[in-house]
Amino acid sequence: MSFGRFVLKRSLQGLGVVWGVVTVVFALRFVTPGSPINAVAPLDASPETRQAIATELGLDQPLYIQYGQYLFKLLQGDMGFSYIRGQEVVGLVFGRLPATVELALAASIVAIALSIPLGVLSATRRNEPIDYGATLLSLGGISTPNFWLGIMLILVFAVEFNVFNTSGRGVDVGDVALSLVGSEPFFGTLLAWLAYITLPAIALGTYFMALITRLTRSGMLDELSKGYVQAARAKGLPQTLIRYKHALRNTLIPVITVLGLQLGTLIGGAVITEAVFSWPGLGTLVIESINRRDWPVLQGSLIVIGTSFVLVNVLVDTVYAYLDPQVVND
Amino acid sequence: MLTYAGTAAAVGLAGCSGNGGDDGSSGDDGSSDDDGSSGDDGSGNGDDERFEIGVTMGQMDSGLDPQDHAETNTEIITGQAYEGLMDRDKVGGIVESLATDWERTDDGNVRFTLREDVSFHNGDALTAEDVAYSIRRIVDDEVGIVSPQSNDLGVIDEVIAGDGEVTVDFEGFNPIAFQLFATNGEVMQQSWVEENDGNYINQNTNGTGPFVVTEYDSGNEVVYEPNDDYWGGDVPVDELTMGASSESSTRVNRLLAEETDIITNVPPQEVSRVEESDVAGISSVPSARIIFLQMRYDVEPFSSQQFRQAMNYAVDVESIIENVLNGFGTITGQPTLEEHVGYNPDIDPYPYDPDEAERLVEESGFAGAEITLETPIGRYLGDVEIAQAAASQIDSLSNVSCELEQREFSSLVQDITTGNIEDKPHFNLLGWGNAEFDGSQTITPLMTSNGALTVLENEELDELIRQAENTEDADERVEFLQEANQLAHDLAPWVFLHQQFSVYGVSNDISWEPRSDEFIDPDTATRQ
Numbered sequence: 001m002s003f004g005r006f007v008l009k010r011s012l013q014g015l016g017v018v019w020g021v022v023t024v025v026f027a028l029r030f031v032t033p034g035s036p037i038n039a040v041a042p043l044d045a046s047p048e049t050r051q052a053i054a055t056e057l058g059l060d061q062p063l064y065i066q067y068g069q070y071l072f073k074l075l076q077g078d079m080g081f082s083y084i085r086g087q088e089v090v091g092l093v094f095g096r097l098p099a100t101v102e103l104a105l106a107a108s109i110v111a112i113a114l115s116i117p118l119g120v121l122s123a124t125r126r127n128e129p130i131d132y133g134a135t136l137l138s139l140g141g142i143s144t145p146n147f148w149l150g151i152m153l154i155l156v157f158a159v160e161f162n163v164f165n166t167s168g169r170g171v172d173v174g175d176v177a178l179s180l181v182g183s184e185p186f187f188g189t190l191l192a193w194l195a196y197i198t199l200p201a202i203a204l205g206t207y208f209m210a211l212i213t214r215l216t217r218s219g220m221l222d223e224l225s226k227g228y229v230q231a232a233r234a235k236g237l238p239q240t241l242i243r244y245k246h247a248l249r250n251t252l253i254p255v256i257t258v259l260g261l262q263l264g265t266l267i268g269g270a271v272i273t274e275a276v277f278s279w280p281g282l283g284t285l286v287i288e289s290i291n292r293r294d295w296p297v298l299q300g301s302l303i304v305i306g307t308s309f310v311l312v313n314v315l316v317d318t319v320y321a322y323l324d325p326q327v328v329n330d
Numbered sequence: 331m332l333t334y335a336g337t338a339a340a341v342g343l344a345g346c347s348g349n350g351g352d353d354g355s356s357g358d359d360g361s362s363d364d365d366g367s368s369g370d371d372g373s374g375n376g377d378d379e380r381f382e383i384g385v386t387m388g389q390m391d392s393g394l395d396p397q398d399h400a401e402t403n404t405e406i407i408t409g410q411a412y413e414g415l416m417d418r419d420k421v422g423g424i425v426e427s428l429a430t431d432w433e434r435t436d437d438g439n440v441r442f443t444l445r446e447d448v449s450f451h452n453g454d455a456l457t458a459e460d461v462a463y464s465i466r467r468i469v470d471d472e473v474g475i476v477s478p479q480s481n482d483l484g485v486i487d488e489v490i491a492g493d494g495e496v497t498v499d500f501e502g503f504n505p506i507a508f509q510l511f512a513t514n515g516e517v518m519q520q521s522w523v524e525e526n527d528g529n530y531i532n533q534n535t536n537g538t539g540p541f542v543v544t545e546y547d548s549g550n551e552v553v554y555e556p557n558d559d560y561w562g563g564d565v566p567v568d569e570l571t572m573g574a575s576s577e578s579s580t581r582v583n584r585l586l587a588e589e590t591d592i593i594t595n596v597p598p599q600e601v602s603r604v605e606e607s608d609v610a611g612i613s614s615v616p617s618a619r620i621i622f623l624q625m626r627y628d629v630e631p632f633s634s635q636q637f638r639q640a641m642n643y644a645v646d647v648e649s650i651i652e653n654v655l656n657g658f659g660t661i662t663g664q665p666t667l668e669e670h671v672g673y674n675p676d677i678d679p680y681p682y683d684p685d686e687a688e689r690l691v692e693e694s695g696f697a698g699a700e701i702t703l704e705t706p707i708g709r710y711l712g713d714v715e716i717a718q719a720a721a722s723q724i725d726s727l728s729n730v731s732c733e734l735e736q737r738e739f740s741s742l743v744q745d746i747t748t749g750n751i752e753d754k755p756h757f758n759l760l761g762w763g764n765a766e767f768d769g770s771q772t773i774t775p776l777m778t779s780n781g782a783l784t785v786l787e788n789e790e791l792d793e794l795i796r797q798a799e800n801t802e803d804a805d806e807r808v809e810f811l812q813e814a815n816q817l818a819h820d821l822a823p824w825v826f827l828h829q830q831f832s833v834y835g836v837s838n839d840i841s842w843e844p845r846s847d848e849f850i851d852p853d854t855a856t857r858q
Contacts (some may be wrong), residue, residue, distance in 0.1 A: 052476045085548065086393035086532035092548060151579060159586050166583040167575055169550070278575040280550035287576065288549055292392065293740055 003321060006328045010317050014310040021306035022074065022299075026067055029295045053083075070299075079303070080296035089300040092285065097304060100281035102173050103274070104266035106197050107205030108259065115209045116248075116255070119216025123224065124243060134213060141210025150203035150276035157199060165195045167278035200277040204270055208262055215258060219251035253323070260316035264309035380556070380568035381857045383840060384590035385850055386581050390549045390574040393532030396516035397468050400478040402763070406850045407552055407572055411451070412516040412537035415442050415461065415496075416508065422618065422669055422767045422846050424512040428456065428538060432511075438503045438802065442496045442511075448561045450519045451535065451542045458491035463520035465489045465498065474523065482514040505799060505807055509671070509766040513847070540565045540853040550574075565853050582835060585610050591837040592850065598656035598712060604835045614658055615844045617832040619763040620667055620772065621659075621710055623703065623720060623825035626756050626785045631696030638822040640690035642680035644727055645720045645825050649682070654715045659828035664815040665772045667829050669846065672769025672798070672811025677819050679826060688727050697729040704758040706739035711830055717759045720825065746783060754785065761830065765847050769811045770798055777818055786823040 037050050037059065054060045058069075073080060079089035115138075122134035158166040171192040179189035223229065224247050232242045267282070274283030282301050289298035321327045389403045396408040415429035431443035448456040466473045469486045484507060488499040500507060522536045535543045540562060541554035551573045556565035573590070575581045581593040582600045586607050596604060596612060604610050625632040625641065632638055651659040663679030666672045691697055701724070705717035717734055724732040745755055760783075764771045775781040778792050791814055798810035819826075834844050842855035 049476070049478070049480055052471050053478065055476075081529075082393075084392045086395055086398055086528045087548065088529055091529075095548065154580070154583050159583050162587060166587045166589055167580050168573065168584075168589075276577055276580060278573070278577070278580055280547065284576075285549060288389070291389070291576075 003325070003328055006321050007314075007318050010314050014314045017310050018303070018307050021310075022071070022303055023067075025299045025302045025306075026070060029299075030063065074303075079300035082294055082297045084292045084294040085297070089296045092297055093282070093300040093304050096280060096282050096285045096301075098174075099169055099172070099279060100267055100270055100274070100283065103197065103200055103204060103270055103279055103281060104263060106201035107208060107266055107270075108263060110201045110205040111209035111212055112259070115212035116216050116252075119213045120220055120243065120248060122213065122217040123220035126221070134217070138210035138213040141206045141213075144206065146203050146207060147272045147276050149206060150200065150273055153199045153203055154276070163195075164199050167276075169196050169280050171196055200273055200279050203276070204266060204273040208266065211262070212255060212258065215255055216251060219254060220247055223247040223250050257316055257320060260312055260319075264312035267305060267308045379564075380566055381840075382569045382571070383567050383592070383852050383855055384571045384573070385592045385594075385852060386584050386590040387572070387574045387594045387850075388576055388578070388581070390572075391552070393548075394535050394543070394546065395475075395528065395531045396518065396537070397464070397477050397479060398475050398528075398532070402848050403574070406848075408516065408535070408537075409539070409849055410541040410554055410570065410572070410852070411535040411539045411543055412518065413539045414511060414513075414515045414517060415444075416512040418512050418767075418845070418847055418849075420615075420843055420845050424508060428461070428517055432508060435497065439497055439499045440504075440507045440511075442498075444494050444496065445561060446494070448538050449559055450522070450538055451557060452519070452522065453559075454519060454521075456517070456519075456538055458494060458496050460520050461496045461517050462489040462491040463523070464517045465496075465515060467518070467523070468515060475528070479514060483510050503800065503802060505801070505804070506671075506766060506768045506770065509768045509771075513765045513767075541567075541570055562853075566856065567852055570852050585835045585837065588837065588839075591840050591855075592842060592852070593835040594832070594850070595711065596833045596835045598654070598658060598833075601656055601658075601833065608838070610835050610837050612833060613836045613842070613844055614831045614833045615846050616660055616667075616669070617763070617830050618667065618670075618765055618767060618847055619710075619761050619830040620662055620665065621713075621716065621759070621761045621827045621830055622662075622665075623717075623827065624755075624758050624760055624776075624785045625823055625825070626751065626754060627787060627823060628751060629756050631694065631699040631701065632756060634694035634696060635821060636690045636694035637696050637699070638825075639680070640687040640694065640727075640730075641724060641825045642822050643683045643687035643690065644724045644730075645827070646682040646723055647679065647827055650716055650719045651828055654712045654719055655828070655831075658711070658831035658833050660831075661828055662826045664819045664826065665777065665824070666769035666811065666815050667764065670764060670767045670769050670772075672773075672808055672815060674812040674815040674819075676812075677816060680822075684723075684727060688729055691727065691729045699729075700731050700733075701757055702733045702735050704735045704737050704742060704755045706742050706759065707736050709739040710759075710761040711833075713759060713761075716827065720759075720827075751784065751787075763848070767847075769815060770795060773811075773814055773818065774799075777823055786821065788817070788821060791817050791821070 037053050058066065070080065077090065079093065081087070082089055082092060085092065118134045118137070122131045125131055154166050157163045171189060173193060175184070176186070176189050176193045178184070179186045224243070229242055229247055232246060270279070270281060271283035271286055273279065274281045275287055278284070282305060286298060286301045288294070289301060387403050387406065391404040391407040392399050392401055393404070394408055396412040399405070413427050415427060416432065417425050417427040419425050426445070428445050428448060429442035430445045433441050435441050442461070444456065444458060444461065450456060463473070465483065465486065466489055467475065468477045468479050469483055471480070484504045485501040486498055487501050490497040490499065498507070517538065519536055523531060533546050533548065538561070540557055540560050542557050543552060544555050545551070545553040551571060554570040556567060575584065578595060578597045578600060582596060582604060584590045585593045585604065586609060588609055601612055604612055623641070625638050627633060647661045651657060651661060661679045664674055664677045666674070691699070703717055703721045705713055707714055714736055721732045721734040724730055742755070742758065745753060746758065746760065748754060762772055762776060773791070774795055776783050777786045778784060778795050779787045794810050794814040794817065798807050798814065801807050801810065832844055832848055836842055839858055840855045841858055842852070845851060
């Protein structure tokens with residue numbers, strides 16, 4: 001199979017998954033208790049008012065017609081209209097997406113910046129205090145629920161020491177970029193951005209950090225025991241060169257694969273962290289939409305999250321196939 | 331220190347697009363306010379009297395159309411920019427707003443005299459046609475939207491715009507017309523509504539209220555500046571920011587970190603943390619919401635009046651208020667709250683008397699009954715804990731066993747709002763907010779035979795309410811309602827629990843008193 005055909009096949013499979021997501025999410029509305037009308041109408045609304053609202057929202061149409069109309073509009077980029085908020089779903093969902101992507105990337109940066117050096121140190125100084133420390137830290141990171149960690153970080157660093165903001169997103173990365181050319185002071189804006197994003201990024205990135213630390217450690221140990229490393233040592237190459245140019249480079253291939261996959265997970269899995277920090281991303285939008293039975297917004301959010309995940313997977317597969325042609329033939 | 335105040339940041343970074351600055355008085359300031367405290371700077375426009383204020387609620391709005399929602403949070407957010415003909419004071423009394431005078435006409439309709447020199451935020455003058463259009467848009471499905479508030483102004487036949495006045499022609503006599511208009515009926519500009527689509531109207535405002543929206547970040551934050559042409563005079567707040575956090579601990583943390591000035595719904599377990607801090611305190615007020623356990627009259631064992639009364643004797647409401655709600659509640663014994671029209675001062679709540687409860691159960695013939703109490707989760711302050719305590723106290727009777735079933739609110743409400751009484755839960759916890767401050771607005775929907783949420787059918791009660799609705803004599807009406815309350819107490823279709831309190835955390839930087847109708851009015855706050 002050629003590389004092009006492989007990419008096409010993976011993309012079509014991805015589209016199939018997205019269609020499945022759309023269908024499942026649409027069907028969920030009809031098996032979940034609680035009518036959307038109850039979210040719009042007051043408790044004592046008359047049956048006539050309820051019927052009028054149902055008609056206005058198109059909820060009195062047969063299921064297959066609602067599904068067909070939804071798919072048709074979706075293909076045109078129309079995710080529908082939020083009857084709760086009276087706004088276009090596309091605007092609401094894509095208005096929240098940057099905040100979630102920003103948080104996911106920041107969490108990834110925090111995780112990578114800590115985990116790879118820690119993993120390498122842990123592997124190269126095996127059974128030394130730093131190895132035990134890194135192992136303890138990664139075990140703690142994997143087993144600590146991020147909502148608890150988030151609350152603790154807020155209590156200590158925001159309420160007690162007043163170093164960071166407790167919640168919200170008063171400044172975004174776009175503001176930081178604009179301050180480079182605008183009238184706002186760059187350094188002040190950067191600090192303001194850090195005040196908002198640091199704690200949620202740590203809370204969200206800790207599990208990820210722990211995972212990559214373990215992966216890097218085991219990968220490095222594996223590589224360092226291989227023959228080519230022994231050959232390099234025998235040739236008299238410096239340890240630093242062997243570890244960081246050869247062994248680490250080979251270790252990073254599976255690490256990068258996991259990084260890509262985890263980024264998709266972070267976009268979809270930031271729901272709890274976003275709620276704890278009142279971060280105005282897709283996660284909080286999903287929670288608000290569930291609470292309000294705002295199905296069009298919930299569907300739109302889940303479709304975007306699902307599509308992001310599929311997209312990242314297809315990209316990772318493509319990169320992998322490019323790096324290792326055997327994958328194409330398999 | 332990295333801490334950064336959201337309000338200051340928002341102004342500073344959005345100054346180029348948000349404020350416009352058409353008069354130069356407040357549009358280009360605030361950018362240097364990066365000192366980390368939201369409540370103590372606020373002097374950016376050079377007016378030392380004004381200050382910034384931040385409010386954090388549990389949930390944001392569902393769009394900015396003031397007539398297309400049925401939620402308290404949305405009402406609070408849109409209510410900063412929009413106003414009705416009448417308003418309420420801190421304790422629920424009726425006061426002037428866009429109308430300066432109101433009267434009954436000879437044929438029983440109501441006439442409002444409009445305030446002069448009121449303008450919308452876009453500078454256009456308020457007209458009687460705008461008021462008439464706004465009322466029609468709420469009550470008439472053919473005018474613009476199907477408003478969820480269509481029942482909130484009563485059944486209206488016609489709205490007539492006159493010279494500086496508006497006459498509302500009700501279908502029949504409406505004894506609570508002014509109560510309805512004091513709570514509902516925000517006024518919008520007809521031409522502005524007709525020129526814009528729903529998407530725009532839900533993200534922008536053009537009202538007459540004390541604040542003008544400068545930034546709207548849906549579901550996240552709304553920023554306002556004072557309306558410099560406000561008919562009510564100078565607004566003391568330089569900038570108002572309304573945000574939300576669904577996590578109560580996050581709201582409390584925001585308050586204690588001095589990132590916001592007012593937070594809503596402080597849970598009982600967090601009260602001491604706020605009270606013990608140096609930066610904030612607790613401010614509470616009895617709300618217009620009553621909490622109770624509904625019992626369906628048509629199913630055994632609740633078909634027995636004695637059994638229903640026994641349930642009232644079995645639940646120790648005082649103890650629940652003290653231990654579950656930290657004292658933030660008032661025991662009730664009738665469906666009408668003390669501050670509301672029709673309250674009967676002669677009715678005492680059922681005392682906690684398990685022996686009497688057991689005796690009544692025996693008398694009812696339902697000894698050994700097994701019942702299940704259904705409760706929503708997280709809808710009302712301490713709802714699950716209250717239901718657990720009540721179910722446990724009932725279960726401790728020697729001749730009744732009671733289980734608890736926790737249900738997601740939207741699922742429970744689906745059953746409660748069904749048109750058929752046969753489909754409703756037998757025994758459930760519910761809360762009811764009566765924003766009109768009139769007893770009929772609780773008894774009619776919840777206890778009369780045709781009420782949307784009723785669990786009772788009693789001809790005598792129906793007749794009392796019918797008489798109360800038809801009399802034009804206000805004193806006589808109060809007597810009918812008091813009689814209805816006495817009958818409701820005796821019939822006991824509910825286990826009467828308590829009047830819920832609204833509990834706010836308020837920064838020590840400001841002085842602000844909450845309103846009993848749950849509306850938040852930051853324009854009445856003063857700087858300490």
